[in-house]
Amino acid sequence: MKLVIFDVDGTLVDSQAHIVLSMAAAFEAVGLAMPTRDTILSIVGLSLPLALRELAPEADEATLSRMVEAYKDAFQQHRLAQGAAASPLYPGAEEAVRRLGARDDLYLAIATGKSRRGLDALMQEWDFADLFMSTQSADDHPSKPHPSMVLTCLVDCGVAAEEAVVIGDTTYDMEMARAARVRGIGVRWGYHGKEALMSAGAVTVLDRFDQLDGALDEIWLDEMREG
Template identity: 80%
Template sequence: MTKLVIFDVDGTLVDSQAHIIMSMESAFGTVGQAAPERDTILSIVGLSLPVAMRELAPEADDAAIARMVDGYKDAFQTHRLKQGAAASPLYPGAEEAVRALGARDDVLLAIATGKSRRGLDALLADWAFGDLFVTTHCADDHPSKPHPSMVLSCLTDCNVAASEAVVIGDTTYDMEMARAARVQGIGVRWGYHGREALMAAGAHGVLDDFGQLSAALDEMWKG
């Protein structure tokens, strides 16, 4: 039976924290405010940008939030164009893990990310393995995580039952999204939320490195 592995991007496949921090500092600068502390910014990675901005600036009015969102997007795009793939480098073992799964006849790959379509397409264009993902869904077309919309669309696109799918992600939003869509979730410890938080959010398990992914999936599916 065909299985579906749905990957988050930021904090799971790529280490974009420096890029995110810089862009958020620029965003807050557009309204003359100091950005929150680094850990506070990283805690909202995974949410759609307007939702994340509202979490970080709850006192700001709608006009200020809109300016901050635009400021973030402009800074992120400028830095990406300047740095290329180096702006969001892949985590060690990420490409190898994706390629290994993509080579299996019984597995399809997908992406569900809080990134914009422009940001996601730029990454996919940089990746030599980007064509291994059968379908990709992002924040531009769906409610923010942890709403299950992106996962449900992946299931529909790939004609795979929820019972045969898994979300791989680094945040509680990913695990909650998976649970809301009635699919399993596997956390990764190298991203933006910790092991305990991921387990509390319903993760089937938490990986210490990408080398553990294939065995973790086989064990889960065997069960």
């Protein structure tokens, strides 16, 4: 069996507006100037406390704690108000997941910097959520690029690292994959560019979701040739 591990924000769903709105609430809550949109999106993928520490290096721990809570509150309120529209699936995402989920030679999993509450709420909107055998969130692991989430997915699914692939849009995803000795495939529609993804270890970078199946088959065909 093989394993495909998906990132969520910037890979499966377009949550940038939701994230920026929530980050604005976090900075407003403590009276700090909000970073630019591009700066905020550059740290998507990190766990929330670490992301805020990167964005507000001058803040002390008490201030950071207030920012974390303000972000979570704003994120939840927006999600409750907007439902699935707050973080819509990218074009082709659901179809790609369903295609892979229908195969009998692989498992699917999730490794995300989202909280467990946020991930569970999002997946409640997906009628294909049961296709994921393992779902790992930032609440239970060190922040990306630490390999803990990927290693847990491997154990949950009983799959060796050489038989697994991480799909993600950020350098943190590619570095996490490399740290776990797993291959990484980047996607261009998220928050980090192609050059950054390749430099971080991506074996290839996709322009569209319909390229995913071929990219996976090529990776595993190369593996058979090497073997």
